Every structure is written in C-alpha cells, then in structure tokens.
Amino acid sequence: MSAIRSTVNLLYGKLVHFAATPKRFGVMIQRTIYDVRTGQRSVLDVAKSVLMTLVGVVMLLVLLFPLYWITTASLAEGTRLFNTAGIFPDPATYNLQAYHWVVFESDFFFVDGDWGYPQLVIGGGGLIPLSVGWAGTETGPGALFNSLYIVSVTLAAGFLMVVPGAYAFSRKSFIARKRILYGYVLFTQIGAGLSIATLVALYSLFSAYGLTNNLFILGLFYAAGAIPFNTWLLKTYMDNIPVSYEEAAMVDGASFLQTIREVIIPLTKPGLAVILIFIWLAGWNEFIIAQTLLSPENYPLSVELYNLATEGRFQTPWTRFAAFANLFALPVAIVYFMAQRSVESGLSFGGMEG
Amino acid sequence: MADVTLDGLRKEFDRGTIVAVDDIDLEIEDGEFVTVVGPSGCGKTTTLRMVAGLEEPTAGRVLFDGEDVTDIHAKDRPVAMVFQNYALYPHKTVLENMEFGLRMSTDMAKEERHERVREMAEMMGIEELLEDSPDELSGGQKQRVALGRAIVREPEVFLFDEPLSNLDAKLRTEMRAEIQKLQKEFDVTAMYVTHDQEEAMTMGDRLAILDGGKLQQVGEPTEVYENPVNEFVAGFIGSPSMNFLEVTVERDGSAVRLTNRDVGFEFELSQEYVTGHELADTTYTLGVRPENIDISERITGEETMTATVEVVEPIGSDNYVHLDVTPDFLARSDPSIRPEPDDEVGVDFREADIHLFHPETGKDVFLSEREIEAATP
Amino acid sequence: MADVTLDGLRKEFDRGTIVAVDDIDLEIEDGEFVTVVGPSGCGKTTTLRMVAGLEEPTAGRVLFDGEDVTDIHAKDRPVAMVFQNYALYPHKTVLENMEFGLRMSTDMAKEERHERVREMAEMMGIEELLEDSPDELSGGQKQRVALGRAIVREPEVFLFDEPLSNLDAKLRTEMRAEIQKLQKEFDVTAMYVTHDQEEAMTMGDRLAILDGGKLQQVGEPTEVYENPVNEFVAGFIGSPSMNFLEVTVERDGSAVRLTNRDVGFEFELSQEYVTGHELADTTYTLGVRPENIDISERITGEETMTATVEVVEPIGSDNYVHLDVTPDFLARSDPSIRPEPDDEVGVDFREADIHLFHPETGKDVFLSEREIEAATP
Amino acid sequence: VTTEEEPDGAGQDDETDPDGEADSDDEAATGQAMMWVDMLEAEEDDLEDYIAEFEAETGHVIDKEAPGGELDEQLETAIPAGDGPDSWVWAHDWVGRFAVREEPPFLYDATDDIDVDLDAYTGAARDAVQFDGGLYGLPFASETVTLFYNEDMVSEPPETFDEMVEIMNDYHDPAAGEYGLSYPATDPYFASGFLQAYGGDLYDEGAHEVGVDSDEVKQGLEALETLFDYIPADPSYESQIVAFADGLAPFAINGPWELGNLVEEIDNLGVTALPTVDGNHPRTFSGVQMFYFSSMLADGDQSTVDAITDFVEWYTTNEEVVSNNADHHGYIPVLEELVEGNDLPANVQAFAQQVDHGVPMPTHPNMDSVWIPVEEALSRVFDDEQDRDAALDQAAEEIREQI
C-alpha cells in the first residue's frame, strides 16, 4: 500500500515539476534579462546560448517528426493517411474516434471493448478459493490483461534470476564464474533476432511439451531471453558500488539477507530501475513469438497491435493503429518518466570510461 | 573489552603467489591502543580485515580473550570497524546509519536504540545532523558519524583502517585527539591502521611496524623512535626522515673511524662504543636524525664534516636545512640559524645519536641481540 | 617570465549570492614563488582559475607584465597549470601528454617536440616512463609527469592547485623540494595554492593568506609566522596551532596585567610594552605558540600559571604536551620533558613571544598600524 | 479476438472442445468446429451474425477466430502441431499449395461429405475449389479488378480502350496534379487483365507452362504501357488510389474491397467492366473466396465434420446471405442462380461481368514463383529501364529457374 502511495506521490511530484516548467522558463528569461542589463552577460553571450538552444529544439523536432506525424494522424479518423493536400491532416477533421475505437470497440481493455466491472468471486477452484471475476461484460478482459500478466511473470522471474545472479557475479568468486559470465556476455545480443531465428524450432518444442498457448510459460520465456544482458548490466553496475558498504554491514552484525535487504538493494536502485525497464520491454513489446505460441483469446497487446498493422489488405488502418500504439506505449512512458533519473545514472557505466 | 592475539597469522592471495601477511604474532592487551603502520601494500589492511573476520586467514589464528574466533563470521564478532571512506550508507540518514548496528546485533526496542544513538550523537557533537543524509555532510562530520556508528554498538574491539586519510591536515589533527579521547573513555581495545608515521607515533600506546607483510618492530612510540631495530624502521619512523650515509669502518690501531671519503665524512668512535659492539671491516649505513645534527655557520675545522647548503625551508618553529651530502640530507635547526643557499656550514652530531645498520640484515649493530629480540616478536 | 598583477579581482557565483573572491590586489614579481593559502572554500582555487583564464572575473583585472589579459581566453595565455588530481590525459602516453601543450601552442616539428620532452623527462628522472600510460604510474610519478608537462611548454606563469594533496606524507616532502628546485631553475613566476600551511611556509618566497575570499596578509613566511597581522593568520599559520586564551586587561597603577581568572592566568606586561602600544580596558585574545611555552616539571611559584597535563604525544624529536588550560592548549617541549598525564606543571613564556588580538577586528595590537598596512595590500 | 461467450466470463484457456461429448447424446449429433478468418471488420461482423443464425437453426457450434498476422504462416505452424482450425476463409490460390502437402496433410477432401450439387456454383468457382480430383472447400464469392469511374468527369463509360484513352487525355496533366487513371499497374494481379487480354496466360495450369514470354503477353504489355503514361508517376497502391479518391482522376482500376471507401469519397461513383483491347476483353485474374476444409477434420469427430460442412453448405447456397454480401461488401456471387438472375446491384454486376471475362488465378504451387519476377519486369518497363520484350524474357527465365 505504501508502495502505491509513494509511487503516486512520485508521479504527482513529477507532474507538478513538469507543470511548473513554463514558470521556471520565465524565471530563466527574467534572470537573463537582468544579467544583460547589469552587464553580467553580454548580448553576444546570450545570443549564442539562444542559438544553441534553438539548434537543440530543431533537432528534437526533426528526430521526433515521425511520432508527431502519426499522432496527428491518429486524431483524424476517417481520412486517408496520404492525401493530395499535404502531410498533415486538416485540423478541421480532428476527432477522437480512433481512441474511442481503441477503448470501446477494440480488444485493448476488453474483448470488443465490452467494459464491465471487477467482482470478487468466493469459491471456485485453484489454490485459493478466491478469484477476481469480471461482471457486466459478456466477453471478458482483453489484451491489456494478457500483456500485464505476461509482463508480471517476466518481471518476477527476471528479477528473481537476474538480481541474485548479478550479485554473485559481482561479489563472489566461484567455479566456472568466468566461463558463465563470458557466455552471458556473448549471448547478450543473440536474444532479439534469435527468437525469430528459432521461431519454428521453438514452436515445435513448446508444442511437444504441451506448453503452447500458455501465458505463464511465455512470460518465463521472455525472462529467459532477458537474463544474460540484464545480469551483465546489473553486475557492471554493482561492480561500482564499494564492497565496504557490505563489509560495514557485516561488521555491524547484519546477516547475509539483512545485508541484501538493507544495503545492496537500496544502493542498486538505479541499476534495478534500468533492468526493470529492459525486462519490462522484453515482455511488453515482443509479438512474433507470442502470436505463434498463443491462440487469439490470449493475445497480448503487442500482437493485437501487429495484427492491426497487417489488417488491411493493401493499407494499414493508420489512425486506429496510431491510437492503439499511443495507448500501448503509455505504461512504459509512465514507468520511464518516474525512473528517468535512475535510468540515466544507472546506465552510466562508471567502469566504462577511459 | 577484550585482549586480541594474532597467532602466526598469514594470508596469501592468488594461490599463494602474493603473500600479503606473513606470520604475524601480536598481542594486544585489553584496552590498549595499537597502531599498525607501514608503507602502502605492506599488508596492514589485510591484517585488520582478518581480525574483523572479513578475510579468512590462510594460516594462524585470531583470538579474542584467548578464545579462537578464526572461524567465526564477521557478523558475530564483537568488533566495530571504521573504514577509510567511512562507508556510511548513502541511502540512510545519520540516525539510521548509527542505529543500524544496534538494530542488527541486538534486539533493543526502537526507542531504546534511538535513545542510545542520540546520547552518542550528543557526545560527538553531531546531534543536529541526525536527520541529514551522509552526502550533505562535510568530511569531518562524516568521520564523526562513522566513529559514532562504531562506538554506539559498544564493541569490544575497535578497528580503524586509515580513517583520517581523506581529511585535511587541520581536521586530521583534531580528529586524532578525538579518537584517542574516545578510546580512552570507552576503554576499548583498538587497532589502528595508518601509513602516516606521525599519526602512528602520536596515537598509539604501542606501534607495530609492518613491511612486506612481516612485522618489523613492536614497541612504544618513543622506544621505536629512539631505538629502531633496523634501517627500514629507522627510515620510516620520524619526519623528516633519518639521514643515511654509507660509511666504511677504518681501523687505526685501536681507534675505529667511520668514513665516507666522497663527502669528506670522518667520525671517530669512542673506545667505549667500539668495545661494546662488534664491527666488521665493511660498509655500514650510518643513520642520524635531522634534529640531532648541529649546524654551525662558522667553520672551525673541528666539525665532523662540512657541507654546502642547498635550500633552507623555514617552518616557523624550526628551519629545515638541506645539505648536499646526499640527496635529501636534511638538518633541522633552530630558526635563528639561517644560512643562505650555497653557504658552507659545519656539520656535527653526538656519538649517542648515531645508528649503524648492517649492510645485509639492515639491523642496528649498536643494539644488542637481546634488545632486538624484545622489540620484534 | 612575467610579473602578474591582480587588480581588484572579484568573483561572484550564483548571481552574487556567493562571493568567492573579494577584491584581491596582489603583485607577483617576475620569477617569484607565491603560495596562496587558506582554509577550504576561501577562494584560492577560484583566484587561480581567474589567473589561468578558466573563470571570468566579475570585476577587476588580471595583468601579465602590465598587460591586461582579463579578456584573453585561457588557451591564449602564457600559463601552465598543475591540477590537484594531475589531470593527465588518460588515453595518451606520458610522452604524448607532455608534448600536447607544445603541439597545441607552438608549430614545432614533431622531432623537435620529442627532443624537448625527452630532455625534460630526463631532467625529471621519468625518461623510462615516456611510453607508459598514466594509469600505470604511481602517484609520485604522475605528479612528476604533470609537472614536466607544465614546464616543458616554458610558460611565463606557473600555476599549481594543491598539486601534492593526493600524495602521502613522504612523497609530499620530496616533491615539494623538487617543485621549488625546478621553479628556481627555470626562474618562472609561480603561484601555488594549498590549504596546508606547512607546505605554504616551506615553499613560497612569499605567502598570501586568504580567508572568506579576502586577502588577509602577504609576506615572507618567517615574517608572517612571527608577525601575523590578525588572529586568523596567527591561528592558521604554524603547526601545531598557536594557543589562544581570552585575557582581560587589568591596570594597577602603571602596571598592566593580562589575566584570566578562570584558568589562573596572570601576566604582567613590561613598561616598555605598555607605552609602545595602546591598550583598551577590554578583553583581548592572547596568542602564544606552543614552542614558545616553557614547561617546568617542578613548580616554583614563579611561573605565569600552572596547568594539568592531559596527554603527552611523543613525536620523536619533540613532545606535544596537552594542557587543560583551554581545549587544545598545547606546549611543544623537548623530548626530555615527559610529564605524566594528570601531573601539575608550570607554564611560562616570554613577553616577546606573545600576541594580543583585538576582540573585534582580530588585529594584533602589538603591531603598529604601519606594519599592518605593509603586510596587507 | 472473438471468443464464444463463456459462462464464467474468464475468457481464457478454454479451447475448442472438439468432440462435444455433452451434446452427442442429443438428437442428431450436433458438432462444434473452429474456423479462422482474416477479414475486414464489417465483413467479420456480418459473418458473425450469419453464424449465430445458423447455430440457432441447427444447434451446431461454430467458433470463429481471427488469429491475425499472416494467416498462412499461422496455419503453417498450427496445423502440424494439431492446433489448427477445422476451416478457414481465404481466396482459392492456396488450394494447390496446401493440397500437395503430405505428412502431415493440410487439407481434407470432403467429396464424400458434401451434399450440395457442385453445379450450383459457377464453373470457375467449381474448378477453383478442387485440385487433382479432391474437393477442398466450397466457394462463396469471387473478386477481381475492374474499372471505376467518376461520373462527374465521365459521362459515358468507355467501351473500348481507345475511348478510355481519349477521356484520359482530357484530364491528364501531372503538372497540375491531375491524372488520367489510378492504377497500381505494376502489380501482376492488377495488370493481369491487360497482359492476358490477347489470350496469353502468365502460367498455363493445364500444360504447366510459363507463358510470361509468349507473344500474346508481350502484346498485352504493349497496351498496358499505354496506360502507364496516364497514372501518377509511381505505381504504388497508395499513390494511385489517392489520386482517384481525391477527385483528381476520372478512372481507377481496382477491386471490390475499395467500393465501400470510394462510395464515401466520390459522390457519383460508377463501375463497369474493363474496356476491350482490340476487341478482346481483358482477362483479369479472379480470386474465389472459399471456406477451406482443414486436415484437422480427418482426425476429428464426424460431428465436427458435419458442423462445418453443414454451415458451409448453408452459407454458400443461401441466396439471402449471398445477395446481402453482394450488396454490402461487393462480394461477387458464385451461385449460378444468382449470377444468371441479373438482379444484382449495378456495381456488383460490373464486377461479375469482369469475372466472366477473366480467368481464375492458377492455384498450382508453381504460381508462387511467378508473381515477383513479373512484378519486377513490369517495374523495369515502367521505369524505362528495359523494353518490354527483354523484361518479360528475363522474368520468364527467372521463373523457370525457380520452378
């Protein structure tokens, strides 16, 4: 509960900070004017800064043009992506129908957009005689829930494997350590294309063991692919944390588990934030394997998105596709937004420079 | 409060290719403050870590109050340690840092712990910092917190690994006195590692000098200063360093002279000395401390040798006079004696102040075997 | 070879909320070695950086040989700088590090550059290191390379920012002498920043003492040591520090006594002194250096005061005797005088050795206005 | 994703229950079957309604799923693993390719299970669903490309190629952003009509011969080259359709799937058969939309086979369904009765005519090797990189090499 509250607080703080940007910008301008007036900065100096900033802004605009373009397109449901009038749709045609479609008609939240409400069901099978059911909907939860389920499995399994592994690599010496680590490094990059490469082999293996169409196994699979890179990344991060903190804890009488909980985990936070994002993305974005292994009622968002892209016979339904993708990227954006500082510091490989 | 015994302690790294600590025997009495000093890489930290339980000895034992603790895990030893870089947990406040040890090793209630920490903080003058996080603190404050954190647990043995080396000179002097005072106050056994011989001299009840993993000499500071058992100790202890000069033993009847023709050095030993010690006809290293060298601005012809002044460094209370006898040959003189560079001055010293080191063993030939025995356990 | 003038130099940070350097006027003569010393944060580095051109002054000018260089970019000033952490380019070999400045600021041919670097390296005794990369070097070697790199360019002004603070005590002493020797040899104007007063004392032709961004005193080391213009300088220069004691002026007819009843201190000033200086009837801070305090183990009743011994620190050549007069009240005595803790000893000093500082201005009332003028530009 | 409604609403992890034990003791065994589709949304919605109607009538259960992605790739993995559907909907061009599969087979020969008389379907459709004597599905619609025109610009639809060129000449002015024709002309499927107008076949299924370099096809390409001059300077689908949709071209050559969109964009849309070239009707490739019978049926329950065949028979022969589809989706009926009957909507009528003139796409697996070389040859001619004879010769050579 407190975790949720602190997350909300963090998010709120970020939003406030973000909202106050214009004000800070104003203050900055005021100060600059003051500095120029009092002769602390020359006009030339200020002009140079303005110019450089402009270059930065223009660069951003160019880089993000594709996203901007597609977002405007998502606001113009009902028109063709390409038309003879120009690149951007006529603002007069802007509407939210595409988003409406995603929320209330597509399978994003609920199958066929048929929203209901959650309901606690007492009794029923399973380990715990309690389950969350869904009432008021005829069709049941949609792709978002499948995605979240997969990502939860991936994150749980990934962290469970990566964190202790990285710790052991960073702090312990044991037999075959070097060999395994070397293997991991070699395999850091084989994951992505590999899954396409081994697609059919995978399918036949999975189907031989009866593991197809199983969200849990799929989540595990993504976690497996994320292990080498993230273990190695986290190990690199941990290498830069002085051992003396752990030793201090040990001398202070902390047991191994206490040391982990009280010292290692808090100190590794930025690194954990980074692998959180990477592992998340591993489970969130993949669709080729998901589509091959799952049957349609279990499709996660990524597959739905892909299907949307290939739905038309000769053309993609761009507006819906863009609206869908924007909503799809939203959770990642939020996670990233909250963890930005950590991610930036977690990715700076202290041992890498020079 | 425990006495600590190191019994034939040895530590090898990398499958024995590096011998970091080489059969050290040392007994530290209850409540005693022993400083371990030596040049970088001599094995000080490794020794300390073995006492703390952070490193497993290759051979030998560590005993607390006669009880073998060699196989006991660090977390179960009654020791506290202050690390060189303080090792304050950056994500915890000062209060949390200080109560951490109590929380881990005792089952005190929270209020009680805070009480204890607050008392300690008051004593150390850091009570206003309790809510701050470590990176808001200055070096000295961090050091104080690290000390406080160690003491609050009331350990029986207190270990310090160069705790002051990151502080500037003024603060260092201040903290030194503070550590000593605290150690006396709590009457806890302490082992203090440093590579700074001045720190070692001023702080310890006794001094243990390490070199190349081997214990060279153990003794009270003045004892070590006055009677270093070998050339290494002689050169290491004392600042500015002892001056060394290669000399040859020349016999002229019963008279024995130490000479170095290159620099025009000639010193006749008294009969008393000659009979007291055995001198071979070989080259020895003569050592004499800067403060034992007398400089006379007028040359009388009586002096042991003459030398040319290179630089004079005034440090206020004294002057350091650099002479061209050997590189770094230094005399420490009264501020009133201020020869100019390139002046020729007379150089003299008393027979009692000189040391003669054997060219091979490095041992001081003027010390009896017995004396050396006593000083090197 | 240039003389350097700082003219009303001032630097503010954060829109004037921090005044790092506050109107400093200083003239450094051609070939002179000036050390700038002061506590942490007093503005030493900022001053130096303004001379180097790395920081733009808020007000004031920097002149080299009378020429205003304030607006000239760092890369075009004839200065070389040695940084605290050496700032050797980690990816270049020693040779490349050393020739970099030449490559950038001259159009020498490659052979010529290498020739020059090799000569310099030989002089510094680092010719075997030329092919090594900086991280293979020890601290002292790095320091030498950094020095060599600076000198080889034959700059007109040489700037040092605490170049020795990362070295250990032994090396520090060694490098100090080396820097001085080189500076004299090349006869280059040098500005040397340090927070270590001992370093400042031994190295500079003159000393500039900064505090809170303001210049406190400029003068030769012994002059500053003997005649500090104010309490700050008096306390800062000299190690161990000067002892301070609050005293009240009491007049008894024509006799003037300085007293502090709390610690049983009473000192009668000679007539000569009283007539020479103006004393108000107020509280002054009396200062006396540890080495000027005589300790007598037998109490005769003649002494200025008696005190209890707290700790005796033997440093070999002397003993530091801590007395309970004020916290940190210290006397430096001959090693032969070794009172035990808790002994009562007599404390004495000569009238000529005491300083009296005004409670508000902090100025030494025993110095004439003229003397103070001369020392604080 | 559409699932059959679940009583517990969990919607996960319940698979087809192929034998439907619970139902088997009811009357004449009702079965359950699964079908995969990849359709436009509106088409799928209608199909769903028909399924519901059928289920209500018969008690059979048909699970319709849209696996998304490329349907053939999905089938490639699912069928061998035993997870495939009992039926799927696609054009007939996969029949040959899948019919030749053995170990495991992909298709199910339903000759013995089908009760309808195949003569109910048009000849082309009948041929399309059979391969080497096996009956692998039933057809329900056909499609091909034909001529759309903007009635505001074209008063009388052209009957001959020359008439069409004349009208195009009136409008074609690329500098002003106006064109004579919208036509993805380098796509062999779109181009097939003109290429085969003189009687040549790109691939002769009877003789297993590649006809790309035949004189007739070369002649056909000559006509096509004339059209190249009137279309926007790049032949990609999107470029082409935009010109017509934005009212900047009087003609478009495209398929029935664009009908819905274009009706919205062009106020007065006309559709007609392609004009004759030298008196010959362009022979466009036509595709026959059909329900495939999957090899899953072979191992399944008879009730499943019954369910799917009953449904397919019902759907393909139900006049109401067929004419509704024609009205709403431009599906060209393949039910002989309706085609004869002449009461189709005008637009569909035009497509039906064109289908009549056209030829079914060859279903032989070799056809897979034909498309790309021909498309590239057309591109080279379009870009003036090669003359038509050389281009087609080269393409034919490439195809033969691959086969």
Place this chain on the structure above:
Amino acid sequence: MASSTAGGKAALERVGESVPFTRRDWGLLLVVPGVILFSSFMLYPIFYLFYISLTDATFAGSVIGGGAELTGLDNYVKLLTDSQFWTSMSVTWLFVAVSLVIKVFVSVGIALLLNHARVAGKRYMRAIVIVPLGFPAIFTITIWRGMFSDARFGVFNVVLGRYNELVQWIVSGIDAAVFFASVSAPQALLVDIPIGFLSGRWEAFFAYVVTEVWLAYPFMVIIIVSALQDVPRELNEAAMVDGAGYLHRFVNVTLPAIKRPVLFASILTGATSFQQFLIPWVFNQGGPARQNELIIVYGYREAITFNEFGLSAAILIIAIAFIGVFMYFAVKYGRLAEGVDDS
C-alpha cells in the same frame, strides 16, 4: 554434541574434497537458476535448430510432425553454393557497417548538443529525445514505412517536393534579381520525385539504414550522455590551459573519454542490426528482388515462403555463429568483459 558436529563437519569436508565445489563456491547457487532458465529456453532451441539444419525438413509440418530425415551437412553445402546466401550475407554486413557509422555520428552529435553548456533545458530535451525507445518496434517501423512510402504523397516525397519548390523559388528570385542573365534551376539541385524508396535497391537500403539509425539512437545517446557527464572537467581545462581550441579539445579529451562507451553501445547495437528482421520485412520483405534480404529475413523466408526448413535452419545457425564470433571478438578487443576477470 560437540564431537558429533565435529565429526559431521569432517565428513562433510571429506565429501567436499571429492567434488570440485567448495564452501566458497556457493555464489554459483545464485547463478544456476538463471543459467538453467536461459539454457532451457534459449540454448536448447538453438541445439534443436542445429539438429533441424542437418535434416531435409521442408516445411514447418515436417519439423513438427517429425517427418524429416537426417541428411548431414547437405544443407550447408547447398547454402554455400547459393548465390542468394552470399548476397544476403554481404548486404547484411553492409547494412551493419553503414548504419553503425551513421549511428555513431548522429548519436555523438546529439549527445554533445544535449550536454552543451549553452543549451537551456537540456534535461527536458534528454528526456524527450529518447521517447522512441518507449514505442514498440513494430509500430515505429510501420510508421517509417509510411514515411518512406513510394507514394508520391508519402511524407518524404512531399518534403522533397517542397524542397524542389524552394530551390526553384530561390533560383527564380535570383533570376529576377539578375535581370540581364537568365538563370534556371540547375538540375543537379533538384530531386527527381517521386523516389520509390521501397522499390529501388539502394533507395530501400537507404530507408533501412535511416530507420535503423532512428531506432538505435536513443540507447546510444543515453550512454554517450552519461559518459560525457563523467568526463572530468579538469581534463578539458588542462587542455585549455595547454592552448587547445574547441576542436582539439574534442579530439584529444572528449572523444577518447567517450570512446569505450561508444564502442560498447556500438557493439550492442551492431549485433542487433545484424539480426534486424522487422525493418526489411515490414518495408518490402527484403526486396526488391530479394536484393536486400538481411540474413534473418533470408532464413525466415526460406522457411515460410519456400518451405526449405532444413536450409533455413542452416542459415540461422550460421547467422547465430556469426553473431557469436562477432560478439566474441567484440568482447575480447572491446574489453567488454573487463569486469569478468576481477572479483
């Protein structure tokens, strides 16, 4: 009690001596679960794939149905004599190399700008610039396909058209100003639109590269920005005092300091580029005429379109081997595994 524990301990030690696993090795236990999971989901399929590559499997069914027979190295022999394999290999390497070079330049440029003292709001820009990282590749690649659309109304073609208009406008302006001579727009300056980005060999290749660069730059930029922030300020100042101008400082101080991180990022993204599948597949399936079939696309197509599963497996095994070798050398010479040796 004491003696029994001692005895137990001795027994344990005796057991301990017989296996090469000592008390110090318990760290291995933390690693093993990850290794097992990784191996079972990643390594095992690779071995299986290798097995398939030794069979005559034709389509997916024969793999899954088990109807394939071992044929030894036939597939590899066939492959090495297939010209398409060599086309594919060379275009893949070309793609990796070209995109890598551009990526490095672009990312370093962006990172420098976003770390420049004179740019206000750097932090915000840094947050925004990596937004593409958050979108799924299938989405962004599809967008880029749209941007590169062959359509004359596709984004790039429209932009190029605007560019042409601009050139003509400027030229006509000059023409109007210089009235005694008639100036017309030089053809060299004008772009011949529409460009069929996806239908020309090099045009498509160019489109792949641009997209690949765009996909990879955020990751590189984050890493380089972090590295730039770690460059000690004093080094720059030392160079300044040494008389070095901006360019020299960049070459002699900044560049060497970010060399390792850039290398590191290059290796990672290079390996990813090698396995790029979606870009060619979504754009034009490696066309035109299979000329741009990157290696994974080639393998995939052999399997799916041409039903040559055994051959496809052989291709993919070779691709994996290439990546393995590439990573091995990268790791070795890029000192990526630096941390491996110290403990």
